[in-house]
Amino acid sequence: MLRAELHLERGAFTLQASLAVPAGAVLAVVGENGSGKTTLLRALAGLERPDRGRIEVAGEVWCDTASGAWREASERSVGWVPQDLALFPQLRVHEQIAFGLAARGMRPGAVQETVSRWLERLSLGSLAQRRPHELSGGQQQRVALARALAPEPRLLLLDEPLAAHDPQTRAASRRVLREVSALHAGVTLWVTHSPVEALAAAAQVAVLESGSLVQCASPDEVVRAPGSPWIAEFLGLQRFSGQVLARESGAPVRVAVAGGVLHAAEAPEAAHTVSLLLHPHDVTLSLAPPQGSARNHFEGEVLELVPEPPRGDRLRVRLATRPALTAEITRQAAEAMALAPGVRVHASFKATALRAIE
Amino acid sequence: MTRHDGDRGLLAVAACVTAGVAALLVLPLVALVVRASPAALAARLVQPEVLAALQLSVTTSLLATALALMLGVPVAWLLATHRFRGQRALETLLDLPLVLPPTVAGLALLLAFGRMGLAGGALGAFGVTLPFTTAAVVLAQVFMALPFVIGPVRAGLFAVDPRLPEVARTLGASEWRVLRRVTLPLAAPALATGASMAFARSLGEFGATLTFAGNLPGVTQTMPLAVYVAMQTDLEAAVALALLLVVLSFGLLVALRALDPSRRSPRAPR
Numbered sequence: 001m002l003r004a005e006l007h008l009e010r011g012a013f014t015l016q017a018s019l020a021v022p023a024g025a026v027l028a029v030v031g032e033n034g035s036g037k038t039t040l041l042r043a044l045a046g047l048e049r050p051d052r053g054r055i056e057v058a059g060e061v062w063c064d065t066a067s068g069a070w071r072e073a074s075e076r077s078v079g080w081v082p083q084d085l086a087l088f089p090q091l092r093v094h095e096q097i098a099f100g101l102a103a104r105g106m107r108p109g110a111v112q113e114t115v116s117r118w119l120e121r122l123s124l125g126s127l128a129q130r131r132p133h134e135l136s137g138g139q140q141q142r143v144a145l146a147r148a149l150a151p152e153p154r155l156l157l158l159d160e161p162l163a164a165h166d167p168q169t170r171a172a173s174r175r176v177l178r179e180v181s182a183l184h185a186g187v188t189l190w191v192t193h194s195p196v197e198a199l200a201a202a203a204q205v206a207v208l209e210s211g212s213l214v215q216c217a218s219p220d221e222v223v224r225a226p227g228s229p230w231i232a233e234f235l236g237l238q239r240f241s242g243q244v245l246a247r248e249s250g251a252p253v254r255v256a257v258a259g260g261v262l263h264a265a266e267a268p269e270a271a272h273t274v275s276l277l278l279h280p281h282d283v284t285l286s287l288a289p290p291q292g293s294a295r296n297h298f299e300g301e302v303l304e305l306v307p308e309p310p311r312g313d314r315l316r317v318r319l320a321t322r323p324a325l326t327a328e329i330t331r332q333a334a335e336a337m338a339l340a341p342g343v344r345v346h347a348s349f350k351a352t353a354l355r356a357i358e
Numbered sequence: 359m360t361r362h363d364g365d366r367g368l369l370a371v372a373a374c375v376t377a378g379v380a381a382l383l384v385l386p387l388v389a390l391v392v393r394a395s396p397a398a399l400a401a402r403l404v405q406p407e408v409l410a411a412l413q414l415s416v417t418t419s420l421l422a423t424a425l426a427l428m429l430g431v432p433v434a435w436l437l438a439t440h441r442f443r444g445q446r447a448l449e450t451l452l453d454l455p456l457v458l459p460p461t462v463a464g465l466a467l468l469l470a471f472g473r474m475g476l477a478g479g480a481l482g483a484f485g486v487t488l489p490f491t492t493a494a495v496v497l498a499q500v501f502m503a504l505p506f507v508i509g510p511v512r513a514g515l516f517a518v519d520p521r522l523p524e525v526a527r528t529l530g531a532s533e534w535r536v537l538r539r540v541t542l543p544l545a546a547p548a549l550a551t552g553a554s555m556a557f558a559r560s561l562g563e564f565g566a567t568l569t570f571a572g573n574l575p576g577v578t579q580t581m582p583l584a585v586y587v588a589m590q591t592d593l594e595a596a597v598a599l600a601l602l603l604v605v606l607s608f609g610l611l612v613a614l615r616a617l618d619p620s621r622r623s624p625r626a627p628r
Contacts, residue, residue, distance in 0.1 A: 045528050073527040080528040086521040090543050099539070100529030151530065 001059075002155060002187040006043055007052040015039050017213040021204065023058065026181050026188040027216075028198035031208030032230055037191040038083070040208065041157045044189065045080050046073035057187070058154045074103075077186075079148030079156045085140050087132040093143050094119065094128040100151040118146045121183065145180055154186040160193060199223065199235075207231045225355060232277045238326055240276045240354075252295050252351040259322035263295040264354040274356050280316055280328035282353035286346050287337055294348035298325060302343045305334060319347055387604060394597045402598035410576045411584035412602065418492065418580060419560035422499035426556040427549070429500070430507030434552075435537070437508070438515035456505045464498060464569025471497070471570075494571035495578050499560035506555040514548020515541060554614045558607055 001023050008015040015036040021027045029037050042048040044055060046062065049070070055063040062071045079100075088096055094115050101111045119125045122142040132140055148156060178201065181188060192198050198205055199219040207215040207227050215227025226232040232239050242257035252263040255274060264276055284290065290297060300321035308314040308328060315334050317327045325347050339345070402408055437449065455463060471488045472478045481488060488494045518541055526536045542549070564582040571578040573587065581603050588596035 045524075047524050047527070073524070074530050074532055076528070078528050080525060082521055082525065084521060086519065086525045088522060088526075088540060099526065099531070103526070103530040103532075103535055147525075147529070 001057070002044075002189075003054075003056045004044060005053045006040070006050045006055070008039065008043055008048060008050045010039070010048075013039075013211055015043070015211045017206075017208070019206065019213070019216060021187045021189070023187060024185060025203040026190055026201060027204045027206055028202035029189055029191045029206045029208060030193075030198050030231065030234060034210075035208040036211040037208055038159055039211075041080070041159050041189060041191060044155060045078050045157055046071060046076050060154075077151070077154040079151065079153035081144045081148050081156075081158045083159045083191075085144040087140055087144055087147075089132055091131070092128065093124055093130050093135070096132075096143055096147045097150050100147060104151055114150055118150045121179075122146045149180065149184060152185070156180075156184050156186060156188040158188065158190045160191050226277060229275055236280070238278045238280065240278070240323060242274060242276070244272055244274055257323050259324065260298065262323070262354060263351045264356060265351040266354075266356050276354045276356055278325075278349065278354055280326045281314075283325055283327035283347050283349045285317065285327050285329055285333070285337065285339070286348070287343075289346050290348040292348070293350070295351040296354075297346065297348045298322065299344065299346050300325075302339055302341050302345060304341055305339060317345075319345065321347055390597060390600055390604065393593075394601055395594075398594050399598050399601065402595050403602070405595070407575060407584070408595065408599060411579055411581050411599065414492070414495070414576070414579065415561060415581040418495045418499060419557050422496050422503055422560040423553055423557040425496065425500045426503045426507045426560075427553055430504050430552065430556075431511055431542075431549070434508045434511035435515055435541075438512045452508055453505055455502050460502060460563065460565025461569050463501060464566035464571075467494075467498060467501060467566065467570040489570060490572040490574060490578060492571075492577055495567050495580060498566040498570045499563045502563050502566055503556035503559045506559050507552040510548045510552040510555065511545065514545035514551075517548075518544045551614060554610055558610050561603070561606060561610075 002019060002021045004017065004019045006015060006017045013034075013036070017036075017040055019027070029040065031037050039048060043050055043053075050063060050065060052065050053063065054061070054066070057077070060071075060077075061067075061069050062076050063069065088099070091099065097115045097118050098111050101114055102108075106114070116125075119128055122145060124139070124142055124146060127135060127139060127143075132143070135143065181201070190198075190202065199222075202219060204216060205219055205222045206213055207222070207230075209228050209230055215222060215231065217227070222231065223235060226235060226237060229239055240255070240257040240262060242255040242262065245254040245256050245261070247253055252265055255262045255264055255276060257276070262276060264274075284292075284294065289299075298319075298321035300319045303318040303320050306316045306318070308316050313331050314328055315331055317329060317334070317339060319325045319327065327347055337343075337345070433452065437445065458466075468475065468489060470476050470478070471481060471494075473482060473487060473489065478488070488497065522540050522544065523536045526540045531539065562582060563580070564586070567578065567580060568583060573579050573583050575584075579587070581599055585596050585599045585603070588599060
């Protein structure tokens with residue numbers, strides 16, 4: 001179990017975060033470059049000292065500015081894999097893995113046994129005598145993971161260890177990561193750039209924006225109600241910014257956005273400007289005018305059809321409607337309507353499909 | 359076209375000057391080799407005075423190198439890893455032996471650690487007399503060699519990716535362990551450079567040694583002093599000693615180049 005309350009100022013940048021992650025869980029940390037993801041991990045590792053706050057891991061207080069309690073990085077049970085992996089250039093693979101064990105005072109015999117176990121677990125046995133520059137990117141990654149995991153840390157901090165590599169390596173790394181979560185009993189914090197990975201592998205997703213933790217929720221909750229415009233775009237949602245035109249009780253709110261007017265079921269009280277989010281799969285396409293109760297209805301030509309990864313049976317359809325919309329439909333539905341660029345279609349969605357965010 | 363011609367002119371001038379400089383450096387060495395007759399050389403090299411000077415030079419220089427490393431590495435580490443008030447002033451002070459004429463340094467050392475010197479009285483109370491002893495030779499060499507250790511080692515430690523010591527800390531390593539297992543091994547080329555340069559500087563030290571330690575054969579008369587003395591009376595002996603020093607220094611320079619990749623000539627762009 002990790003509980004952390006952090007407030008940390010570095011020049012003009014302020015990190016403000018409050019976290020609670022149960023043991024064994026993976027928390028994905030997402031956010032733009034410079035949003036404070038790395039700083040958050042460094043503070044938890046003990047490499048940055050918070051100005052105010054408290055860090056508690058498995059009942060041990062690592063930092064409490066109120067009582068003055070502080071544990072150095074070397075006294076915390078953490079495994080840290082920085083973005084550039086930071087393997088020791090002069091050490092062989094088995095020495096990298098042994099480093100943390102020997103540093104924590106394990107006797108040589110036990111170190112050797114533990115190292116061979118981890119070499120085997122991460123399929124590094126044949127590479128034990130290599131130095132980092134003799135390894136591929138994916139192999140270096142596994143060494144960095146083994147080095148961090150071998151001392152069995154309570155808190156595992158992965159700072160985009162999959163960022164710099166090609167798609168094949170990334171796929172392999174995702175497999176490794178799933179294995180890692182199975183091998184690791186403690187809490188894992190995992191900074192990532194990839195929404196697919198974040199939603200697929202994590203029990204919880206934390207969203208950082210300009211140093212502030214704006215949301216910490218389950219992947220389902222983040223998809224349903226994104227906590228910030230950035231995470232909404234990150235997840236492939238459409239975002240409309242506009243002016244609230246009129247508010248009548250009981251009726252949808254009319255919002256003027258670029259190119260047209262949307263009907264939304266909800267909008268913040270007394271807000272004159274508002275951001276609305278729309279899932280492409282909530283947009284229905286038809287060749288004839290829609291018959292349902294959808295309050296939002298637009299007509300326009302199809303611009304292009306894009307397969308939606310990772311499930312190739314769905315298509316994203318970009319439309320020349322005003323405002324510009326994107327619909328997500330199945331391949332079969334697209335074939336049934338003979339959709340192609342230039343075909344005129346009707347797009348509709350319910351007022352409740354639009355979610356307002358601050 | 360004009361610009362191209364201008365480049366050529368510059369290249370020609372630089373090439374001529376380089377050839378001249380090379381000649382300036384090589385000619386004296388050639389003169390030294392030409393002047394020596396192999397038979398006389400072999401005979402001189404086994405003379406007791408020559409052997410004594412050689413032994414004294416090598417032992418004091420090795421000792422001075424070890425001491426300069428022991429004293430210089432902690433200073434370099436402090437300067438490379440911490441920021442503190444008065445750091446710039448300290449850095450300037452540490453470079454002082456580089457610009458100080460060696461005889462002036464020797465005189466200053468005498469006034470500080472001599473029998474009548476500032477710290478000499480205190481040393482005398484413990485029964486320690488430095489001037490005109492082998493210890494004084496080593497002290498003079500350490501004094502002159504320290505900047506040659508501190509400079510490269512500081513740069514080498516500073517160049518170590520800060521992420522590596524940080525990872526080592528998260529793996530439970532104490533600061534001592536980080537230094538021993540991560541930082542120093544990664545700065546090994548810089549340590550080797552510093553050590554070689556300190557050794558070369560110690561081997562060639564003349565002015566400070568002469569003024570502070572004197573010129574006592576077998577006690578403080580190192581090779582450079584022996585060369586100078588021999589020149590007055592026996593040029594053959596001076597040449598023999600000088601050649602020996604040249605071989606030692608040149609061998610060291612070649613070793614230094616092989617150790618430190620950053621000192622190799624940059625590749626010309628294609």
